[in-house]
Amino acid sequence: MKIFTPTPIAALKETFSVSKSQLKNQTSNWHYHDQLELIYIKEHTGTRFIGDSVQRFVPGDLILIGAGLPHMWLNDSTLETQMPFLSNVISVHFEKTCFGDNFFKLPEMGAIHKLLSDANRVFTSVAKTAISIAHYMEEITNMNNFDKTLMLLKILKAISEEPLKTYLASYEFTSTYYEKFSTKLNKVYKLVMENFRSELTLEHAADEVDMHPSSFSRYFKKTTRRTFTAFVNEIRIRYACKLLVCDAEKSISQIAREAGYENLSTFQQAV
Structure with missing residues (x-):
């Protein structure tokens, strides 16, 4: 990338x-x-x-x-x-x-x-x-x-x-983004925003910035005040909500998959 x-x-x-x-x-x-x-x-x-x-x-x-x-x-x-x-x-x-x-x-x-x-x-x-x-x-x-x-x-x-x-953008995002701007954090944001609809793990993100998964997990939580998994879920759920509102013909299972969840069960757990 x-x-x-x-x-x-x-x-x-x-x-x-x-x-x-x-x-x-x-x-x-x-x-x-x-x-x-x-x-x-x-x-x-x-x-x-x-x-x-x-x-x-x-x-x-x-x-x-x-x-x-x-x-x-x-x-x-x-x-x-x-x-x-x-x-x-x-x-x-x-x-x-x-x-x-x-x-x-x-x-x-x-x-x-x-x-x-x-x-x-x-x-x-x-x-x-x-x-x-x-x-x-x-x-x-x-x-x-x-x-x-x-x-x-x-x-x-x-x-x-x-x-x-x-x-639009939340105060939490903009304060973190502008006050703690870094190439490393932006690589992670870019990875998530362009790939959240497909499989995306903490290991993928850690590899993107050349960090050990456990070190990356601590870094991301300290910097953004949320876990990496929580951040990905926030983006996926917001996207799924927009699909639910704007495309009533699609089933919840289909929307869950389009939002990046493997199946309806994992979507329900995230919600």
Whole structure:
């Protein structure tokens, strides 16, 4: 497995970047960006993994992901078929200092400054504001540089004033992730997020970071305040819950297997 490193954004010739893109099946692996990322989902559905959050994504979703916060996307078509299926998205990548070190610290920018400071956990969707912002996201892709700058500020202002913002990644995850950031821990997170639907043992994780299983077990529990098995189960159960809610036609046994459990019995024990 490749070392967990930030996914680079194309070299910026502008203060921030705006792009339209398509997510194809499993091309979105566990990764992070050095910039903040604002994403608008135009079409298709699936599951998003942001930190330790496992949630559905649907058309109209608007998500603000903090710099350095790991995430990945899994289209529904990936689960049901192996046929390529594209999700159309509009994304904006920018740094907190894109307009200067102190711009967002100005008194007039107080609400936006707080939003960006909380962005390692913030997500907003559904509500009249989200509909307006979706329209702004469409417009910004066709604007010149000056108008794009004004529109980005307009978008951030609208999000900062939205009362229905919802936090995604848990405080426990973000505090551990940012305060105890290490290549070793990120290798483990990457291993789990990309392989939790298949057999995954403590020995697999220990081998990934070249540690003895017992030493790794102590390290992981001390660092994350939970056992490795408990962490894997948390991700699997959250994923299974999303499948139960969104795919009523599947049996519990089938969902258990898709979530990484060998059979219904092991799933019930974990729950």
